[in-house]
Amino acid sequence: MPNPLERVFGKHKSMGTVVHTGLVTPTMKRIVIASDALRAMTFTPGQHFRIEINDPLSLYGIVRPGETLRTYSIWDHSEGTFEIRAHLYEGDGIGLRWVREATAGDPVTFWGPLGDFTIREDAPYHLFAGEETAAAAFGPILGLLSPDARVYGVLESESAEDEVPVPGPHELRRVHRRGAPAVSSQTLLTAVAGLDLPAEPGAAYLAGEARTCQAIRDHLVRDRGWERRQIRVKPFWTPGKRGLHH
Numbered sequence: 001m002p003n004p005l006e007r008v009f010g011k012h013k014s015m016g017t018v019v020h021t022g023l024v025t026p027t028m029k030r031i032v033i034a035s036d037a038l039r040a041m042t043f044t045p046g047q048h049f050r051i052e053i054n055d056p057l058s059l060y061g062i063v064r065p066g067e068t069l070r071t072y073s074i075w076d077h078s079e080g081t082f083e084i085r086a087h088l089y090e091g092d093g094i095g096l097r098w099v100r101e102a103t104a105g106d107p108v109t110f111w112g113p114l115g116d117f118t119i120r121e122d123a124p125y126h127l128f129a130g131e132e133t134a135a136a137a138f139g140p141i142l143g144l145l146s147p148d149a150r151v152y153g154v155l156e157s158e159s160a161e162d163e164v165p166v167p168g169p170h171e172l173r174r175v176h177r178r179g180a181p182a183v184s185s186q187t188l189l190t191a192v193a194g195l196d197l198p199a200e201p202g203a204a205y206l207a208g209e210a211r212t213c214q215a216i217r218d219h220l221v222r223d224r225g226w227e228r229r230q231i232r233v234k235p236f237w238t239p240g241k242r243g244l245h246h
Contacts, residue, residue: 013052014038018106019081027088027162028132031102033110034081045140046118048073049082052109053094070095073137074113085136085164089237117234119144123203128153128172129192129216131182133236134207135164141205143167150202154191156182183239184211192216193223201226210235 016035024030048071055061056068072084086099119126119141126149128138135155143166145151151170157163158177166172175191189212204220206213213233220226 013109013111016108016110018102018104018108020104021102024085025132025162025164027158028085028136028164029088029099029102030075030083030085031099032081032083033108035108035110036080038077038080038082041113043074043077043082043113044118045144046073046137047113047115048117048137049084049110049112050114051084051095051098052111053098067094069111070098073140075136075139085139087133087136117205117207117232120203120232123230124200125150125152125198125202127151127195127197127202127204127220128155129188129204129206130208131156131177131185131188131212132158132162132164133209134234135166137207137234137236138172138205139164139166142170142172145170150198152195152197152202154188154195156185156188156191156208158182182209182212184215185209188212189215189219193219197224201230204231205234206231207234208236210238 014035014037016033018031019034020032022030050069050071052069054068056065061068072086074082075085076083088099089096117137126145130138145168147169149170153172154175155172156175156177160176163174173191175187177185177187180187204226206216213235217231217233220231221228
């Protein structure tokens with residue numbers, strides 16, 4: 001009998017092992033996972049894996065399906081390993097507990113790679129906007145762009161100490177909340193509104209807190225004349241809703 005999750009994801013689940021963990025910044029942890037199954041997979045920068053923290057087909061998983069899987073962008077991969085980067089936010093949840101406690105030797109079950117938050121290659125230029133959690137998805141995409149690509153954008157963090165490094169020659173503007181809310185962030189919205197963008201729309205990639213992403217998308221459509229189809233949005237989190245992408 002087919003596994004119901006295979007019908008949802010179209011992929012068989014894979015097994016792996018945590019081989020390394022460490023801090024990227026004081027509030028972001030890297031986790032490297034090894035798996036022989038990776039050798040047969042094809043990856044596109046911007047895709048993600050779903051980590052199985054509780055078995056969705058167990059009694060617990062059937063009763064509480066929202067407490068089983070968590071989604072993490074693939075920061076990097078090589079033959080036999082992949083790396084994720086997860087924000088150590090304040091709070092509690094199965095994803096946060098897993099990230100905090102993950103250590104070398106831990107077994108991992110994962111699904112994927114999945115997702116279409118990927119580069120639009122025909123765009124005249126690329127616009128990125130998000131906070132710490134978004135950097136985990138933006139890094140692989142920025143690393144794919146050629147040095148002569150036109151790139152604009154803003155990365156927000158709580159402070160300079162929390163800035164997540166991203167690869168490649170393209171630098172995004174950095175802004176800091178300094179205690180201001182990350183939810184419906186006026187810091188990030190104001191910075192994006194202040195960018196000197198070309199007159200014609202390009203391709204936008206918005207990620208991070210859901211309400212902030214919506215506000216920036218609305219700004220691009222209402223104030224800059226973009227069409228929604230030119231904007232790709234990946235809400236990673238928002239207060240009161242669990243199980244979004246990290």
